[in-house]
Amino acid sequence: MIVLWGSRRWVVTWLAWVVAGSSGCTSDSPQKRDHDQWPGIDAAPDPTECAVEDGTTFVFSGLEVPSEGEGRDFNGDGTPDNILGRLAPAINPGWEESVARGSAMYLLHVTGLPGPGPETPAYGPTPVELAWYFGTDVDEDAANNTKGDGHFVVSAAQLDVNCDGIAKFDQATLEGDVLTASDDDWDIIFSTGTIPFVDVLAQIEFEDGFTEGKLEAGLIATACGLSQSYFPGHTTGTILDQVVPAFDIQPDIDIDGDGLETIVANTKTGIISGCVDGDGTKVPGNDCPCHPRIADGYSWAIRGKLVRAHIDGVVNVPR
Numbered sequence: 001m002i003v004l005w006g007s008r009r010w011v012v013t014w015l016a017w018v019v020a021g022s023s024g025c026t027s028d029s030p031q032k033r034d035h036d037q038w039p040g041i042d043a044a045p046d047p048t049e050c051a052v053e054d055g056t057t058f059v060f061s062g063l064e065v066p067s068e069g070e071g072r073d074f075n076g077d078g079t080p081d082n083i084l085g086r087l088a089p090a091i092n093p094g095w096e097e098s099v100a101r102g103s104a105m106y107l108l109h110v111t112g113l114p115g116p117g118p119e120t121p122a123y124g125p126t127p128v129e130l131a132w133y134f135g136t137d138v139d140e141d142a143a144n145n146t147k148g149d150g151h152f153v154v155s156a157a158q159l160d161v162n163c164d165g166i167a168k169f170d171q172a173t174l175e176g177d178v179l180t181a182s183d184d185d186w187d188i189i190f191s192t193g194t195i196p197f198v199d200v201l202a203q204i205e206f207e208d209g210f211t212e213g214k215l216e217a218g219l220i221a222t223a224c225g226l227s228q229s230y231f232p233g234h235t236t237g238t239i240l241d242q243v244v245p246a247f248d249i250q251p252d253i254d255i256d257g258d259g260l261e262t263i264v265a266n267t268k269t270g271i272i273s274g275c276v277d278g279d280g281t282k283v284p285g286n287d288c289p290c291h292p293r294i295a296d297g298y299s300w301a302i303r304g305k306l307v308r309a310h311i312d313g314v315v316n317v318p319r
């Protein structure tokens with residue numbers, strides 16, 4: 001097992017998230033809500049009767065993949081690791097368009113932020129909770145989404161049986177105006193579904209009395225996870241279908257410590273045809289990225305700007 005945290009060096013302003021435990025937090029007191037209707041939402045009764053826990057919500061007013069030269073240094077060699085940053089030109093225009101049109105609104109919900117005011121915790125980091133949601137605009141007016149008073153609902157499918165967000169981070173702390181969060185098994189919820197990551201570390205630097213913030217995150221996705229996930233935006237096929245045949249991007253993080261693995265695609269069909277383990281062993285088949293021998297990952301990074309928003313409720317609609 002590679003030591004993913006051999007270095008917490010970040011290039012630019014990146015911070016690290018510690019890896020521990022699994023996602024899927026639990027709550028002692030699931031919250032209930034009365035059913036309401038929201039204009040613009042074809043709201044059906046919410047079978048879980050969940051409400052998002054009281055807290056502070058932010059919406060991404062900007063979201064992008066930084067270039068390959070910027071990101072978290074996973075292997076401690078002093079160089080940023082963000083190999084999927086090569087896809088930035090393919091991903092970022094779609095993300096920008098989605099935010100502008102209001103078709104893909106990503107939310108971060110923080111529980112435990114201090115109220116407005118100059119006070120900051122006197123002693124070290126204090127625990128908070130951080131969850132990612134995919135929001136649906138309640139008034140179908142994209143113009144007001146990122147002005148600090150956007151209102152959204154989230155689908156019941158994004159909350160677990162304890163009414164916790166399924167994309168809640170395993171650990172999160174606040175020190176001053178900086179939130180640091182981590183998870184070693186975290187699914188990010190995009191408009192096209194979820195993408196699993198095995199190592200996520202992020203920082204939000206809040207500004208202006210916790211009304212705005214900047215997020216930097218470094219993540220590792222396994223080839224297996226990318227073979228079962230789809231791009232947000234307009235790109236067809238699984239992410240791995242694009243990453244290997246189209247861009248010839250190979251895993252750059254040796255998670256199982258046997259050398260870097262290679263994913264092989266048929267050059268004529270563009271379909272993944274086999275894998276080569278770190279020790280040279282060939283693992284044939286289109287499903288090889290999920291073979292137990294094939295464990296390595298792709299480094300990735302995301303960066304975003306956050307402004308205040310509101311989650312008005314949980315509805316039983318597709319996300």
Ligand SMILES: [Ca+2]
Nearest residue numbers: 073075077079
């Ligand atoms: Ca590195």
Ligand SMILES: [Ca+2]
Nearest residue numbers: 137141142145
């Ligand atoms: Ca709106």
Ligand SMILES: [Ca+2]
Nearest residue numbers: 256258259278
């Ligand atoms: Ca390996």
Ligand SMILES: [Ca+2]
Nearest residue numbers: 277278293294
């Ligand atoms: Ca291996």
